[in-house]
Amino acid sequence: MSTLMLKTKSEDEFLKVMTFKNNNEHVFPTYQLDHVVDFDPKYKLEEEEYYRIIEFSDKNFCLDILKEDFSDTNFNSIQDFNDIKIDFIFWVKDKDYYFQRVTFKQVVNKKFLNLTSKKMVDEGPVLVIKEEADAYYDKENDILYFKNFNAIKGIFSEIEVLYKEATDSEVAAFFSKDFIEVAEGYTIDSVKVSNRKRISMIESVLNDLSEEDLKSILEYIREYNDLIYDSAVNKFKIKSEQDLKNLLYGIDQRYYTTIVGQEKRVANSVARI
Structure with missing residues (x-):
């Protein structure tokens, strides 16, 4: 079983979106971690590489929810997407956490043409899921993996300390x-x-x-x-x-x-x- 969660912007609250009973259902594809480098602001990744931050739970910018045992029963389910602004979503499967930052462009309120049924669909809002998660946290080994620092600083707000600007x-x-x-x-x-x-x-x-x-x-x-x-x-x-x-x-x-x-x-x- 796995769970899709979201964090709201205004209330700073975690809510349950849906639970997947079938482990074959995946929100995000698994990271292919064949080429990994420790995060260094001076280093630019090659296309196939990922940054990593080890002992992530010890860092000040680690989310508290990652330091606790996860159970979806501890969270309320979302009732109406129209009433909230989403900060980010994350999918939890066992001890794997996949994060995606959500921008206003990824929440769509428009009619869609279903190319399979050839019918117009008007069921917004629709949340666009990326091809790959912005970050992957391996809780068992306590390692965070990511590619784009700008994307994850919207999830782990205090992580900018690793890449700070001179005052x-x-x-x-x-x-x-x-x-x-x-x-x-x-x-x-x-x-x-x-x-x-x-x-x-x-x-x-x-x-x-x-x-x-x-x-x-x-x-x-x-x-x-x-x-x-x-x-x-x-x-x-x-x-x-x-x-x-x-x-x-x-x-x-x-x-x-x-x-x-x-x-x-x-x-x-x-x-x-």
Whole structure:
């Protein structure tokens, strides 16, 4: 037996949608977990890969309902879909939980033509189920699997701590580094989400660098891009989002030269080997 559940937005309540008596009935297909990597904001998944977060129940952003033994008898059944706004749905089968975030585009109130019966159907609202769940939680092994971080942050609201953006004060602190000169017209307000995330991730790198290591990295950055560098004061001039991205990629040592052909390249995604 398995159960389809939903969480409401306004009341922050879990409700039972329906129970499946037949285990052959599936809301979502099973994840094919042949290629799995531990979540790292710096790493971009290949098409066949999934992120994972181990010991998920120990994390602050784990839902309380996942920490308890599930029984659908503990929840009220939904009475009228028209009266609620759905936050997300999840299907529970044994100790497997499959989650899908629900947006307004996935709840449809329109007439449909049933191509089998060739009759018009007017039974909305209709909830669109995705080809694959946004996240899969293996309760037995306490592991969360997913592909799209933006999709699951709407389910596990506090999970953004893993991929946080630098605040204005943190951006200001980065701009005050001895090796940076910010051009007039490019301000803290100019720094967009992507670079704020990169600044947040790069802080730990900078904190671990000795003065000699930092000097070596700054020389390395000059070798790989055309950032304006004032040798009189040993500062890179940052005048745009692209300049800032190039500098941050350099600090993270993402530039490299191929062994054959000596071609200079930049890695958009990195992972420890």
